[in-house]
Every structure is written in C-alpha cells, then in structure tokens.
Amino acid sequence: xxxxxxxxxxxxxxxxxxxxxxxxxxxxxxxxxxxxxxxxxxxxxxxxxxxxxxxxxxxxxxxxxxxxxxxxxxxxxxxxxxxxxxxxxxxxxxxxxxxxxxxxxxxxxxxxxxxxxxxxxxxxxxxxxxxxxxxxxxxxxxxxxxxxxxxxxxxxxxxxxxxxxxxxxxxxxxxxxxxxxxxxxxxxxxxxxxxxxxxxxxxxxxxxxxxxxxxxxxxxxxxxxxxxxxxxxxxxxxxxxxxxxxxxxxxxxxxxxxxxxxxxxxxxxxxxxxxxxxxxxxxxxxxxxxxxxxxxxxxxxxxxxxxxxxxxxxxxxxxxxxxxxxxxxxxxxxxxxxxxxxxxxxxxxxxxxxxxxxxxxxxxxxxxxxxxxxxxxxxxxxxxxxxxxxxxxxxxxxxxxxxxxxxxxxxxxxxxxxxxxxxxxxxxxxxxxxxxxxxxxxxxxxxxxxxxxxxxxxxxxxxxxxxxxxxxxxxxxxxxxxxxxxxxxxxxxxxxxxxxxxxxxxxxxxxxxxxxxxxxxxxxxxxxxxxxxxxxxxxxxxxxxxxxxxxxxxxxxxxxxxxxxxxxxxxxxxxxxxxxxxxxxxxxxxxxxxxxxxxxxxxxxxxxxxxxxxxxxxxxxxxxxxxxxxxxxxxxxxxxxxxxxxxxxxxxxxxxxxxxxxxxxxxxxxxxxxxxxxxx
Numbered sequence: 001x002x003x004x005x006x007x008x009x010x011x012x013x014x015x016x017x018x019x020x021x022x023x024x025x026x027x028x029x030x031x032x033x034x035x036x037x038x039x040x041x042x043x044x045x046x047x048x049x050x051x052x053x054x055x056x057x058x059x060x061x062x063x064x065x066x067x068x069x070x071x072x073x074x075x076x077x078x079x080x081x082x083x084x085x086x087x088x089x090x091x092x093x094x095x096x097x098x099x100x101x102x103x104x105x106x107x108x109x110x111x112x113x114x115x116x117x118x119x120x121x122x123x124x125x126x127x128x129x130x131x132x133x134x135x136x137x138x139x140x141x142x143x144x145x146x147x148x149x150x151x152x153x154x155x156x157x158x159x160x161x162x163x164x165x166x167x168x169x170x171x172x173x174x175x176x177x178x179x180x181x182x183x184x185x186x187x188x189x190x191x192x193x194x195x196x197x198x199x200x201x202x203x204x205x206x207x208x209x210x211x212x213x214x215x216x217x218x219x220x221x222x223x224x225x226x227x228x229x230x231x232x233x234x235x236x237x238x239x240x241x242x243x244x245x246x247x248x249x250x251x252x253x254x255x256x257x258x259x260x261x262x263x264x265x266x267x268x269x270x271x272x273x274x275x276x277x278x279x280x281x282x283x284x285x286x287x288x289x290x291x292x293x294x295x296x297x298x299x300x301x302x303x304x305x306x307x308x309x310x311x312x313x314x315x316x317x318x319x320x321x322x323x324x325x326x327x328x329x330x331x332x333x334x335x336x337x338x339x340x341x342x343x344x345x346x347x348x349x350x351x352x353x354x355x356x357x358x359x360x361x362x363x364x365x366x367x368x369x370x371x372x373x374x375x376x377x378x379x380x381x382x383x384x385x386x387x388x389x390x391x392x393x394x395x396x397x398x399x400x401x402x403x404x405x406x407x408x409x410x411x412x413x414x415x416x417x418x419x420x421x422x423x424x425x426x427x428x429x430x431x432x433x434x435x436x437x438x439x440x441x442x443x444x445x446x447x448x449x450x451x452x453x454x455x456x457x458x459x460x461x462x463x464x465x466x467x468x469x470x471x472x473x474x475x476x477x478x479x480x481x482x483x484x485x486x487x488x489x490x491x492x493x494x495x496x497x498x499x500x501x502x503x504x505x506x507x508x509x510x511x512x513x514x515x516x517x518x519x520x521x522x523x524x525x526x527x528x529x530x531x532x533x534x535x536x537x538x539x540x541x542x543x544x545x546x547x548x549x550x551x552x553x554x555x556x557x558x559x560x561x562x563x564x565x566x567x568x569x570x571x572x573x574x575x576x577x578x579x580x581x582x583x584x585x586x587x588x589x590x591x592x593x594x595x596x597x598x599x600x601x602x603x604x605x606x607x608x609x610x611x612x613x614x615x616x617x618x619x620x621x622x623x624x625x626x627x628x629x630x631x632x633x634x635x636x637x638x639x640x641x642x643x644x645x646x647x648x649x650x651x652x653x654x655x656x657x658x659x660x661x662x663x664x665x666x667x668x669x670x671x672x673x674x675x676x677x678x679x680x
Contacts, residue, residue: 049650051596056654059588059601060396062403064137065656071141072658074117080109081145086454086664087671093663094146094286096453103286104235107152114142115183124161124181132410136341143345144352144661147463148286150345155231155287156180158337160187163241167257167305167331176259188232188262190292191243195224197469198476200255201328205244205294207258211315214301216258218242218294226291229470233290234277238263240292241305243331248317254324255331259303262292272297283462329421336420338471339428340409344402346435349464350395352662353442353457355652358388359666360446362649378445379648385641387445391438392651393607393644397585398431404584422484422502426577429474429481432467439464446665455663478573482544483562485576489545503580506534507541518629523636524602526586529609533579535624536616540575543622544568571618578612600647607640 061068075081075092082095098106114120123135135157143150161180164172179185196203204225207218220226227233233240239261246256262273269275278289304311308330309319321327361384365375378384405427408420439461443450446457453459468474485502492499498508506512512531515522522528547568551561562569585605592598613633619625625633644651664672671677 049653050647051600051650053650053654055597056600056651057656059592060399060654061137061656062406063133067134067137068141068656069658071119071138072661074114074119075141075145076658076660078113080106080113083660084454087668087674087677089664089667089672090660091454091662091664092145092660093454093456094148096459100280100285103148104288107146107148107286108236110146110149111152111183120157120181120183122181123157124165124177129410136344136406139341140344140348144348144657146286147345147349147460148284150341151231151284151287154338154341155189156183156187158341159189160239160241162337163189163257163305164259167241167307169307171302172259172305186232186236186238188230188237188240188290190227190230190233190240192227192229193224194226194228194291197229198473200243200332203243203245203255205242206247207242207244207256208247209301209311209315210298211313213298214313215298216301216304216311218244218258218260218297218299220293220295226293228291229278229289230292231287231289233262233275233292234288235290236267236288237290238265242294246309246311246317248311248315251317253309253317254328256309257305257331258299259305260294260297260299270297282465283459284466329417332421335471336409336417336424339424339477340405342467342471343405343424343427343431346432346464346467347395347398347402348657349460350391350398350435350438351652351655351657353439353460354388354392354395355655355657356455356457356663356666357442357445357450358392358648358652359662360449360669361388363669364447379645382638382641384445385645386638387441389641389644389648390607390611390637391434391441392648393604394434394611395438396604396651397581397608398427398434400588401427401581401584402431403588404580418484419502422481423580425472425477426481426573426580428472429468429477430574430577430581432464433474435464436461436468449665449669455665457663475570478577479562479566479569481573481576482569485541485572486545486548486562489541502576503583504541507538511535511538514625514629516626516629518625518632520636520639523610523633524606526605529582529606530579530586532613532619532624533575533582533609536618536622537572537575537579539622539624540568540572540618544572571616574616575618578616582609582612600644600651603640603644603647604651607637607644610637610640 058065076083076090081092083090083092085091094103095106119138122131126132126135139150139153139157142153157180161177164176164180168176176185180187191200191203193203193205204221205218205227206221206225207216209216227240227242230237230240239259242258242260243255244258246253260273261270262275263269272295274293274295276291278291281289301311301313308321308327309317311317319327321330358379361378364378366378368375379388405423408416408423412420439457443458443461446455449455450457472480485504488499488502488504491497492507499505512535514532514535515528518528544565547565548558548561551564552558556564582605585601585608589598589601589605592601610633613619613625614630614637620627620630659667
C-alpha cells in the first residue's frame with residue numbers, strides 16, 4: 001500500500017501543475033522591468049530574463065497569488081503600514097525606531113485596519129481546503145511586512161483559535177470561533193512556564209475539579225509554574241488557553257487544556273489573576289509577551305477543551321484514549337500549525353535578505369582588477385557569488401519544502417499525524433537555522449549599509465532569532481526526529497516488515513553506491529544526488545540504532561542510551577531533513593517541462609545538493625565520499641556559481657516580494673543616501 005508520504009508528494013505535483021494553468025491578476029509583481037534601479041544601474045540590470053519569472057514565482061508561492069497581491073496592495077495604501085519615500089521610491093516597512101509601547105500600539109492599529117477590510121474573514125469559520133490555503137497565503141504576506149504583526153495574529157488565530165478548533169467540540173466552536181475571528185475576544189496561549197518550556201509534560205500549573213460547584217479550579221502553585229512568554233497576555237488578551245496538570249480525585253491525569261478569562265471587555269484584569277510584562281526583547285517588541293499567575297481561578301466545567309478527554313458533572317474522568325502518552329501527544333496538536341507557519345515564514349525572511357543583498361551586489365562596485373580599470377560589481381567576484389548563491393539555492397529548495405509541509409498539514413488525517421509531527425519538527429529547525437545564517441551573511445555582504453535598520457536585513461536578524469526557540473527548541477525538535485526514525489527502524493526489524501513511512505522506503509532497496517570518480521556529469525545527476533543523501537541517512541540510522549542498542553546492552557536505560565548518542569542523533573536528523581528537502585525539489589522540478597525554467601531549476605537543485613555534501617562533515621567522516629571527491633564537489637560548486645550568476649537578478653525577482661517591501665539599497669543606494677533624500 002502506498003505510504004502517506006508518497007501520496008502527499010503526488011498530491012503536490014498535481015497541485016503545482018494546476019497552478020501553472022492559473023493566470024496572474026493585473027496586480028501581480030511584474031518581472032524585471034519594474035525592478036530596475038532608477039539611476040546608477042549597470043547594463044546587467046537591463047538584460048532580458050532567460051526564464052519566465054512569473055512561472056517561477058508560481059512554483060515558489062504555489063497558491064493564492066492574486067490574494068497575496070491584493071493584500072500587498074492593501075498594505076501599501078495605509079499610513080499604519082508606514083510608507084516612506086526614499087530615492088524616488090516608496091517603501092513599506094515598520095518603524096524600528098519606535099519604543100516598545102509604540103510598536104505594540106501600532107500592531108493593534110494594523111490589526112484593526114486589516115479587520116475592517118475583511119482580511120481575516122473565514123480564517124476560523126471558513127470551510128474546506130481553499131479557505132485554509134487563503135489564510136496561509138495572507139498570513140505569509142503579513143509576515144513579510146512585520147514579524148510582530150504575524151506573531152500577534154499567529155497566537156490569536158493559529159494557537160488560541162487552533163486549540164479551540166482541535167481540542168474543542170461543537171459547544172466551543174459555536175461559542176468562541178466567530179468572536180475570535182471578529183476580535184470580539186482576544187485570545188492567547190498559556191503553555192510555556194518559567195520552569196518548563198520545551199518539556200510541556202513537566203508543567204506545574206495544577207487544576208482540580210470541584211464537583212459541588214461543577215467548576216475547575218486553576219492554581220499556580222510555585223513561581224516556576226507562572227506562565228511565561230505568553231504572547232498577547234501583557235496588554236491585550238481577554239482570554240487564554242491554559243495548559244495544566246489535571247488532578248481528579250487525587251489522581252494526576254496529565255496535561256489538559258482549559259479556557260480562562262483574564263480580562264474583562266474594558267481591559268481590566270479579572271479577579272484572582274495576576275499579569276506582568278516580560279519586558280523589552282532583542283526583537284519582536286510589537287508583541288506584548290506577558291506572565292500569568294492563577295490564584296484559585298474558577299472556570300465552568302464546559303471550559304475544558306474536551307475532544308480528547310472530559311470530566312463528567314459528578315467528577316468522573318472520561319477519555320476514549322486510555323494510554324496517557326497518546327493523550328499527551330494529542331494535546332500537542334496546535335504546536336504543529338505553529339511549526340508549519342514558522343518554517344514557511346522563515347524562508348520568506350531569507351528571501352528578503354537575499355533579494356536585498358543580491359540586488360545591492362548588482363549595483364555596488366568595489367576595486368578594479370586592472371590598473372586604472374573600472375571597479376567590479378560585487379557579484380562578479382567569485383567569492384561574493386560563493387557567499388550568496390548557495391544560500392539562494394538553499395532558499396529555493398526550502399521554499400519547495402515549505403510548500404510540501406503545508407500540503408501535509410492541509411491534508412492531515414489521524415494516520416498522518418506522526419509524519420506531520422516529524423517533518424514539521426525537522427523543517428522548523430532546519431529552515432529557521434538556515435534563515436539566521438542567511439541573514440547574517442546578507443548583512444555582512446551589504447557592508448555598512450546592512451547596519452541601517454531602514455535596509456531591514458540586520459534588523460530582521462534580531463526579529464527572527466526567536467524562531468529557533470519558540471514552538472520547540474531546534475535541538476530538541478531534531479532529537480525528536482531521530483527518536484521517531486529509530487522507532488521506525490526498531491519496528492521494521494522486529495516485525496520483519498519493510499519501511500513504509502517517513503520517506504524511509506529507500507531503506508528497503510539495495511544499498512546505494514557512490515562512484516569512485518565523480519565527474520561534473522555525475523555530480524549534477526539527480527540519481528547521484530538522491531543516492532548520496534539516501535546512503536548517508538541509511539548508514540546513520542543503522543549506526544544510531546546500533547549505538548543505542550549497544551549502550552542498552554551495557555546496562556544503560558533506553559532514555560539515557562538515546563541521550564548519550566546525541567551526536568549520531570544530530571547527524572541523522574540533519575540527513576533526514578536534507579534528503580526530504582531534496583526530494584521535494586526533485587518533485588517540483590518534475591512538474592516543469594523542458595526549457596529555460598527547467599534548466600535553471602536543475603542548476604539550483606545541483607547547487608543545493610552539492611552545498612549540503614560540502615557542508616556536512618558526515619560525508620567525509622563516515623567515508624561516503626573520498627577526499628578527492630570532496631575536492632571535486634568544491635570545484636563543481638564554483639562552476640555552478642558562475643553559471644547561476646547571469647540568472648541572479650531574475651531569481652530574486654521571482655521571489656514574489658514587491659519593490660515596496662524590500663529596502664532602499666535593493667534598488668538605488670546612491671539616491672536613497674543623497675542629500676535630497678534627507679528630511680529637513
């Protein structure tokens with residue numbers, strides 16, 4: 001029987017082919033003509049494009065192009081989105097010079113503006129796949145403008161609203177979803193505590209049931225149990241989802257979710273609730289993160305989100321899921337949507353950094369290579385190409401991977417939840433790590449201009465740093481990935497059945513082999529690339545399973561044996577993520593017919609595969625490739641950089657980010673810094 005993984009990939013290919021038939025609206029981002037500089041533009045910026053940038057954008061954005069461009073246009077029209085003129089162009093960017101209080105106030109004004117214009121219609125009450133896809137598309141656009149705005153909305157709609165959708169039943173849906181969508185109530189999500197972030201199972205908030213009054217009573221028993229980093233709690237939220245240990249008749253039934261009111265309609269904090277501000281942060285100051293204490297807070301029995309478990313009026317604990325571990329896993333479902341949106345938004349941020357740095361490198365010149373000769377464009381230096389173009393290829397690959405992740409999420413079933421959890425964990429970690437590395441390299445590649453907040457790249461580093469931490473620490477998530485792969489390995493060997501999930505079907509075939517001599521033709525072949533990635537993953541999984549087994553045989557517990565094998569676990573998690581991303585690239589490329597677009601995709605795919613080969617020491621450490629072949633990979637990367645160089649402008653113009661949402665140095669850094677551009 002075909003695995004869920006394989007069927008999802010087939011679904012994606014069908015969706016991409018369908019999108020190729022869609023036409024752009026008149027508001028779509030135009031190709032190169034709209035993106036050239038107004039002055040000081042070298043001939044390179046006026047060269048004709050070798051492929052259709054609109055078609056490339058369809059592959060990258062995948063869905064709801066017209067909806068995205070509608071929202072981009074809507075944001076350009078309002079002063080709350082801070083349009084500023086620089087060098088004859090209008091740029092739409094947050095004012096990073098505002099105080100924390102001003103940023104929070106402006107975030108709420110922007111939400112009100114968007115609410116009045118129907119942007120959030122159907123985000124929680126809409127039905128079907130198309131409604132879900134539109135919500136994701138609009139959310140991605142808002143994240144391109146401002147991370148604080150996206151997180152504020154993400155907490156309200158995806159976490160608070162998602163918890164009611166997933167954990168609640170009809171009584172909760174009828175009472176809360178419409179008011180959430182219209183902002184009649186403002187929700188937050190109280191899971192993390194001062195003493196427990198990633199270890200949700202260990203949270204210390206306690207809830208007991210009072211059968212006399214038919215109420216639950218929530219308590220914060222100690223300081224480490226205070227709810228911490230709760231987005232929206234400090235200023236605006238009226239209600240929260242409280243994650244708490246549920247104690248019934250002296251028995252702890254584990255973590256459950258409850259609805260509690262923390263403010264009245266006038267913004268006054270409710271009785272027996274204490275709230276404090278988390279304070280100023282290195283970024284994301286438009287979000288009012290707060291701390292919450294509960295002192296015998298009573299809530300109605302109906303406020304238990306009861307799709308997984310319930311408590312009867314006389315205090316009996318009821319659940320169709322008898323296994324406590326399975327119940328706990330079900331209670332973590334809302335975090336999946338968070339990981340999906342974080343992974344995707346991080347790639348859009350990488351696109352902003354790369355579009356800015358590459359465009360700047362196509363107008364900025366430095367030094368000459370001949371006596372008294374002209375200065376050379378930054379991107380014509382091989383070293384500069386090597387800095388940016390592999391990151392661009394990775395961003396393309398991860399964009400396709402993000403699309404695949406969204407497809408799995410939209411088509412989720414109880415049977416596919418494990419696949420969704422593992423891949424969302426792997427991609428959230430891999431894509432956010434890539435984003436931070438990309439922004440740092442782009443900041444440096446922009447020199448001193450990268451330090452100016454108006455050019456966004458440096459500021460985005462601090463704004464998005466938090467992504468490596470929230471909704472799961474990246475290192476912990478990757479350990480979960482390796483643990484899931486190990487479980488698949490043990491089950492397959494114990495039952496003597498083939499692998500049939502998580503894309504591990506390649507484990508059933510013969511061991512891939514790597515040619516002893518890697519030519520350019522071999523290095524660029526899809527078969528070699530997938531063989532190399534599968535060989536690494538397969539061998540690392542075997543090594544990881546063997547090491548854990550050996551440690552257990554020597555008397556270590558299963559848990560400690562896993563923890564002690566963390567180095568192989570890290571290598572395996574990376575191998576799984578890289579291989580899955582490469583497969584999504586191959587599947588996307590397969591939807592494109594022969595021509596210039598396919599040729600460029602082939603270059604990008606080879607760049608992605610080979611840069612992974614070069615950067616992961618596991619390929620040399622475990623002998624998958626020789627030192628001579630490693631040198632061949634490095635040489636081929638230099639060739640690929642030179643071949644991608646003529647396409648650089650077209651590739652960043654295909655990213656779907658309108659002119660106004662980049663920065664001044666992405667177009668005309670001289671005019672943007674001229675005397676006439678200074679406000680006096």
